[in-house]
Structures are given as structure tokens and as C-alpha cells.
Amino acid sequence: MLPLTLKTFTDSGCFTHLVGCRATGQALLVDPKLGKRASYLKTAADFGLRIVAVLDTHTHADHLSDSLAFLDSGTELWMSAKTACRRAHRELADGEEVRIGNLAFRVLEVPGHTNDSIALHGHGLAIVGDTLFAGSLARADFVGSSHAQLLESVRTRLLTLPDDTVVLPGHGYRDILFTTIGHERRTNPDVDPERAASGLRVVGSKTDANTPEVEFNLRTNRAARPKLPTTQPTAVACCAPTSAAPSGPRPAEKTCEELAPLQAAIANDRCWIDVRDPWEFQEAHIPGALSYPLSELGFHLAELRRAGPAILQCRSGVRSMTAAKTLRYLGVIGQPINLAGGILRWQELGLPVEK
């Protein structure tokens, strides 16, 4: 069993990660977004976790951090020792070890997108903030950004980690939840020295001034006690480059009516994978399905590769589509099929489930 529990929250391309120690129930929340706290707390409780620290991997330009609310409720805030944020925080230095229950992670300074960007590495996991994305790099055109420094950070601090390291980025705009160091080293065009030198993909030409909305976010996220709006402002910048590679074709999707005969057949050459959370799987699942929670798929890539062709399912078909896109992006499952309508539709039709 994994020593940790992982849950990634996605919201308009922004990713927040909950990393919990299974043994002690202590958890770290990474890059929380204003307005989403109830959802973070409910999920932590569902997993039997207690959030003991919040990490902002850098001063965010694209959204407002929820770190202040956690600070006010007695939770520690962790940020880089180099940050200009005036909120009370534990100052993390390069090479330092941080602990969450029995879990230990090493702090890596990875400047470029911002001067105060840090990543955590440990337990086969790299939480990288806005540096390396699936198939691209973060923007480096804010005032104070440096594309050369970002590239150097990614090449020397991240791409030197073991190939099978699961990478949790701060953003994903193509519905790809995570990636691996080996996959990005082999395929990411923005870290390829020849392509970068040829200027085929210009990632962030530096500007002299930030947009007003970026300035508002930065000023608010740096302030000790800013007046916060009750919800996240709708007009936000994006932290991905505009040159980010387009999505590939949508994975195949089939209805419950189409797939039910396959499930019932004795000779079924496809593996049925349920990506819901463990308690959802326990309540009811398709007979013979295997449980691989979406946020933790990255730790099971070798098994999934051996499993071969797969039919992916979740509650309604949304999370399993993310799983299908991510596993196909990584080349783990070549032609995944998503179950349209998910278990909800399956049960509506009176098809068999196991409890």
C-alpha cells in the first residue's frame, strides 16, 4: 500500500493537491484557491485527513491564494525563504527536508516563472508548481520572470529526478492530471535543447509591465492581511504559455448499453478500471472492475501498462475521461474507452453491480 494519499482538485485549469500521510492522517494542502476551502476540508475529512500545513509553491499571479484563511484557523503556511509574501510563513530553503506525519519531502528551489518558486520531492512524487507542465513549461513573461532561469531549473532540478517520478504540476489545460519525469524528458518540446535553441516554441517573451489583473493578484497574495473578495475574481490570467500544445483527439466513449455485453462476456480482453475514490468503489462497482483512484493512478503505471486495453469508469464519466486522456498521453493505455454516463447510468439501467 502507498504510504500516502493523494487528491488533486481541478478548477479552471488550476490544480490544488492534497497529500496525506496514511499512517498519521496529517496532510499538506498545496496551492489552495480562494473560494474552494469547503471542498478541500470535506475531501480531507472523507479521507480521514487533517490539514496541518498549506504550501504556496510561489506567489500566484493567476489566482488568489486561500492561505490566509488557513493561517487564521491555525494552520501553518509554508513558502520559499525567498518570497516577498508578508503573510506569516515557515521559510523553506533549498535542500531542506519537510515532514508531513511520516512523509518526508526535500525542498527544491526552481526559480524562473517567479523568483520564489519551489518544488517538493519525495516518495516518488514531485510537486512542481508552475515550472514543468505536461507537454509545456510555465509562462515566464511576468515582471521578474526569466525563461532562461526556468529552463535551467527544470533541466537541472527536475529532469534529473528518476524517470518514474510522478509529477504534479500547478496547472493543466488539456485535462491531463499528472505526468512523469521520464515522459517529459523524452517528449516535452519546450525542454528540448535543439527546439528551444531554434526558437520553434517561444515560451513567454518578457514584458515590461504586468496586466492590472496580475498586479492585483500579486499584490493581494503578498499582503499580510489583504481585504479578500468572498470568491475568486472571474477575470484571471493563465500560467501556461499560449504555445501549449493542443489536445489530441478525444478518447473513445461508449454507452453502458454498448459496453454491458462486453462485461457480461466470459472472454473479455479488456480490463475494467474504476477511478473513483475508494469509498465510492466500495458502495457499488461493476463486477470484476479494479479500483485505481484517479489522483493516485501515477503510482500504478507499470501495472496498468501490463493490464492492457481498458474501459474506464467513474460516477458520471467525467473523471474517467480525465484518466483516459492522462493514461493515453503517457502512452500507458493506447486506446482507452470511457464509459459514458458512468456508474450512475449503469445502475439506472439495472445493470449488475457488486458491493
Ligand SMILES: [Fe+2]
Ligand atoms: Fe503561477
